[in-house]
Amino acid sequence: MAILIKPKLFEVNFKSLSSLFMLIVCLVQMSMRPGEPPLIKGWLPYFGQIWNFQKAPLAFIKTLQKKHGDSFTVLFGGKYVTFILDPFQFQLVTKNPKQLSFKTYKDKLSRHIFSIKMLSGNQKLSHDLQLCYQHLQGKSLDVLIETMAQDITHVFESKLLKARNWDTVHLLTFCTSVMFEISFTTLHGKLLVADREKLFSELRDNYIKFDEKFIYLASGIPIELLGDTKSTRKKMINNFTKENLAKMQRQSKFFQMRQDILEQYYEPDDLEIGAHHLGVFWASLANSIPALFWAMYYLLWHPEAMAAVRDEIDRLLQSTGQKKESGFFINFTREQLDSLVYLESVVLETLRLCAFSSIIRSVEEDFALPVEYGQCLLRKGDLVAIFPPALHNDPEIFEDPQEFRYDRFVEDGKKKTTFFKRGKKLSHYIIPFGSGTSKCPGRYFAVYEIKHLLFALVTYFDLEIIDDKPVEQSHSRVLFGTHPPKSDVLFRYKVKS
Numbered sequence: 001m002a003i004l005i006k007p008k009l010f011e012v013n014f015k016s017l018s019s020l021f022m023l024i025v026c027l028v029q030m031s032m033r034p035g036e037p038p039l040i041k042g043w044l045p046y047f048g049q050i051w052n053f054q055k056a057p058l059a060f061i062k063t064l065q066k067k068h069g070d071s072f073t074v075l076f077g078g079k080y081v082t083f084i085l086d087p088f089q090f091q092l093v094t095k096n097p098k099q100l101s102f103k104t105y106k107d108k109l110s111r112h113i114f115s116i117k118m119l120s121g122n123q124k125l126s127h128d129l130q131l132c133y134q135h136l137q138g139k140s141l142d143v144l145i146e147t148m149a150q151d152i153t154h155v156f157e158s159k160l161l162k163a164r165n166w167d168t169v170h171l172l173t174f175c176t177s178v179m180f181e182i183s184f185t186t187l188h189g190k191l192l193v194a195d196r197e198k199l200f201s202e203l204r205d206n207y208i209k210f211d212e213k214f215i216y217l218a219s220g221i222p223i224e225l226l227g228d229t230k231s232t233r234k235k236m237i238n239n240f241t242k243e244n245l246a247k248m249q250r251q252s253k254f255f256q257m258r259q260d261i262l263e264q265y266y267e268p269d270d271l272e273i274g275a276h277h278l279g280v281f282w283a284s285l286a287n288s289i290p291a292l293f294w295a296m297y298y299l300l301w302h303p304e305a306m307a308a309v310r311d312e313i314d315r316l317l318q319s320t321g322q323k324k325e326s327g328f329f330i331n332f333t334r335e336q337l338d339s340l341v342y343l344e345s346v347v348l349e350t351l352r353l354c355a356f357s358s359i360i361r362s363v364e365e366d367f368a369l370p371v372e373y374g375q376c377l378l379r380k381g382d383l384v385a386i387f388p389p390a391l392h393n394d395p396e397i398f399e400d401p402q403e404f405r406y407d408r409f410v411e412d413g414k415k416k417t418t419f420f421k422r423g424k425k426l427s428h429y430i431i432p433f434g435s436g437t438s439k440c441p442g443r444y445f446a447v448y449e450i451k452h453l454l455f456a457l458v459t460y461f462d463l464e465i466i467d468d469k470p471v472e473q474s475h476s477r478v479l480f481g482t483h484p485p486k487s488d489v490l491f492r493y494k495v496k497s
């Protein structure tokens with residue numbers, strides 16, 4: 001699958017380039033048939049509108065929406081993608097899995113990005129692995145959250161609480177380091193080796209290198225063209241060999257169950273087991289790290305938001321008879337954390353502004369999507385996409401959508417859950433975690449982790465931003481995740497006296 005491609009990655013000589021160009025022109029001259037949504041190809045064969053989209057994704061989609069309405073098809077790097085932007089039609093995309101398949105799309109990505117081959121054509125393995133997601137919910141989630149609280153305590157006590165004087169660091173680097181250690185340890189287990197710190201920092205560096213190339217892999221570019229990405233991926237997969245897993249203690253039930261299932265399908269020393277673990281390892285960090293960054297960034301930029309969050313935390317601590325001075329470990333239940341409505345609103349508002357993952361399905365057969373004005377004909381082999389940022393930035397739903405408003409999801413002191421479009425209540429007004437079969441199984445874990453970390457950071461530390469220039473979002477993740485910042489930003493922290 002090829003969606004996002006940057007020109008500098010191609011090194012082709014002129015002769016072959018012109019023949020390739022002619023071939024592509026012939027291949028991609030698709031035109032609209034009656035009943036199909038408007039088709040926007042642009043003047044550039046094959047690549048179509050990809051660079052216009054990448055330059056300013058939201059503005060690009062909004063312009064097309066204004067001109068063509070809520071459904072239209074765009075050519076992106078050899079693929080025709082039909083956007084469905086009316087939130088009342090989202091269910092049509094997610095509730096027809098036979099015709100609009102997530103599995104076909106996901107299996108292709110898994111093969112290309114993580115080198116997982118067995119998923120294609122193996123319904124049973126996919127089904128069995130899905131069963132493991134039960135351990136990211138309900139009672140198992142309680143256990144995970146408890147483990148996470150211990151891991152947060154460990155990281156704070158052993159590292160961060162040593163900052164009695166101002167410590168100046170880069171915010172993204174800081175969030176990456178904290179989130180990496182906590183997520184890895186909670187989900188995959190504690191590393192039982194003498195050189196734990198060294199191993200951690202190697203794994204983190206490899207993750208960062210791999211993550212930087214993720215979008216190219218997701219775009220279908222062969223890994224061989226991406227420098228040393230293949231060897232980085234191999235090193236990471238090797239972290240999950242049976243021998244290395246034996247060095248990890250207290251693995252989560254979620255991880256253990258996946259390992260047990262994978263061992264039923266593969267020989268114990270098959271490296272593809274590690275490739276599966278790499279997939280989840282990447283998924284557990286790739287969105288959470290930028291989400292924590294932006295939540296912290298917005299709190300630091302908006303003193304009124306910081307004050308509101310600190311105030312409700314103080315009130316919770318007082319009502320439960322806990323004092324900040326009485327050691328790091330502050331006890332709160334899941335319900336108490338949930339009762340912090342401003343904290344939750346900050347997290348939702350952050351995701352509303354920064355989450356750019358799309359909900360994508362592959363069209364398995366020619367299919368007529370019954371939309372409000374009649375039918376929207378979809379062609380076999382194309383892709384269909386819901387683009388959450390269009391919903392999240394709709395001024396009819398969210399007033400001044402480009403602004404960060406820390407209390408946007410609070411009403412009368414409670415969580416606000418009613419948002420309207422065309423006078424009708426929306427069942428889905430914020431969808432950073434996808435929808436239907438592709439909905440993120442780690443969403444509860446992710447939100448608790450971010451909230452817990454923000455709670456600990458704002459409670460124990462004085463925090464100040466140093467760079468006073470606003471940071472923009474990088475579009476390097478468009479369609480595939482939460483946008484990271486274009487550049488890192490300096491901030492300083494010290495333990496409250």
Ligand code: HEM
Pocket residue numbers: 106136187280283284285287288291355357358359360432433434437438439440441442443445446447482
């Ligand atoms: C703010 C944090 C997060 C966001 C915004 C997020 C968002 C998403 C989205 C949009 C998808 C669907 C992708 C698609 O349609 O192709 C997804 C899938 C997934 N996420 Fe998350 N995620 C987050 C954190 C996590 C965490 C912490 C975990 C692990 C515990 C996790 C595990 C997964 C897995 C395993 C999948 C693939 C599910 C499948 O298709 O089988 N995510 N996530």
